[in-house]
Amino acid sequence: MTEQKYTRQEVLQVQEWVPGKLLSIKVSRPDNFNFKGGQFARLGLAPSNDPNAEPTVWRAYSMVNGPNQSPLEFYSIVVPEGEFSPQLAKLKPGDPLYIDNTVFGFLTVDRFETGGTLWLIATGTGLSAYLSMLNDPTTWEAFDQIILVHGVRTKEELAYQDELRQWEEKSNTASLPARFVYLAIPTRESLPGVPQERITTLIENGELERLTQCPLSPDSNKIMLCGNPEMVTDARALLKKKGFAVGRRGNSGNLAVENYW
Numbered sequence: 001m002t003e004q005k006y007t008r009q010e011v012l013q014v015q016e017w018v019p020g021k022l023l024s025i026k027v028s029r030p031d032n033f034n035f036k037g038g039q040f041a042r043l044g045l046a047p048s049n050d051p052n053a054e055p056t057v058w059r060a061y062s063m064v065n066g067p068n069q070s071p072l073e074f075y076s077i078v079v080p081e082g083e084f085s086p087q088l089a090k091l092k093p094g095d096p097l098y099i100d101n102t103v104f105g106f107l108t109v110d111r112f113e114t115g116g117t118l119w120l121i122a123t124g125t126g127l128s129a130y131l132s133m134l135n136d137p138t139t140w141e142a143f144d145q146i147i148l149v150h151g152v153r154t155k156e157e158l159a160y161q162d163e164l165r166q167w168e169e170k171s172n173t174a175s176l177p178a179r180f181v182y183l184a185i186p187t188r189e190s191l192p193g194v195p196q197e198r199i200t201t202l203i204e205n206g207e208l209e210r211l212t213q214c215p216l217s218p219d220s221n222k223i224m225l226c227g228n229p230e231m232v233t234d235a236r237a238l239l240k241k242k243g244f245a246v247g248r249r250g251n252s253g254n255l256a257v258e259n260y261w
């Protein structure tokens with residue numbers, strides 16, 4: 001008998017962050033489901049009116065939980081016209097969710113040399129991949145400083161604030177530079193202390209370096225970009241001009257990117 005390529009797991013908890021737009025979902029973790037922070041799973045849904053049907057729609061989702069944490073957690077947008085996410089948003093505890101046995105992805109910190117500053121730059125749900133890295137103690141051990149930059153449309157979309165602020169408090173002492181810098185940047189509302197600008201604008205005009213007090217020098221910084229593909233393309237081009245490059249054979253590089261669509 002051929003082994004099935006996926007398992008049926010159970011939804012344990014659903015949290016709505018922004019009604020109709022953002023939610024997170026906790027799901028039982030399959031046996032032998034091993035991954036690195038930043039990797040993603042393929043989640044499957046069966047037609048909603050038939051509980052015994054096989055999954056027919058599959059989408060990629062970064063894990064939010066750390067590699068050694070259970071259950072699995074995913075953070076999702078709801079795209080009203082999408083085939084998958086509106087169905088995902090209807091799930092309740094006890095409902096099935098299918099998970100491919102294979103994990104995927106190369107947005108992992110082990111592709112960089114250790115040391116220096118790790119920049120984790122995301123728009124929207126691109127934050128998911130970084131939460132998993134931050135939920136893994138090895139990430140904190142590998143770098144001297146971590147800077148998380150999260151660009152969203154509105155303040156209410158700044159999910160996981162409690163965890164992020166706790167990490168900020170725990171990891172920072174009075175000494176400078178701060179070990180963990182968390183920069184939350186809404187673009188369609190103002191938030192005191194941060195400019196209401198896209199991340200790409202802040203890279204281009206030098207504001208990101210000023211706000212974090214960290215020069216974007218390719219010698220001591222490693223940068224990840226995750227989320228909106230246009231942001232990734234534009235930020236990548238700006239960083240290329242500063243000397244950042246994705247690793248190639250035999251060279252670990254100082255830039256890593258992942259597009260969410």
Ligand SMILES: Cc1cc2nc3c(=O)[nH]c(=O)nc-3n(C[C@H](O)[C@H](O)[C@H](O)COP(=O)(O)OP(=O)(O)OC[C@H]3O[C@@H](n4cnc5c(N)ncnc54)[C@H](O)[C@@H]3O)c2cc1C
Binds near residue numbers: 077
């Ligand atoms: C490697 C990888 C990891 C991913 N991880 C996540 C994750 O952790 N959380 C998550 O919500 N999504 C993630 N996605 C996107 C996810 O796979 C689905 O595309 C998304 O959930 C929407 O599915 P859908 O069928 O409803 O719409 P789709 O038909 O898949 O997408 C329709 C349109 O919606 C927009 N869109 C899709 N995904 C997003 C998004 N995340 N944010 C804003 N707009 C979007 C795009 O314009 C896209 O063309 C990831 C994608 C990839 C490739």
Ligand SMILES: NC(=O)c1ccc[n+]([C@@H]2O[C@H](COP(=O)([O-])OP(=O)(O)OC[C@H]3O[C@@H](n4cnc5c(N)ncnc54)[C@H](OP(=O)(O)O)[C@@H]3O)[C@@H](O)[C@H]2O)c1
Binds near residue numbers: 081
């Ligand atoms: N269910 C609902 O009611 C509802 C409501 C709204 C949206 N949605 C869904 O959510 C999706 C959008 O999700 P999202 O807001 O997380 O993603 P997004 O549109 O990618 O916006 C996230 C952040 O990225 C910024 N950004 C966008 N393009 C950029 C670029 N080229 N360069 C740099 N920064 C850029 C945005 O700035 P700007 O603000 O300047 O664009 C914003 O700060 C829509 O496609 C829609 O499907 C659902």
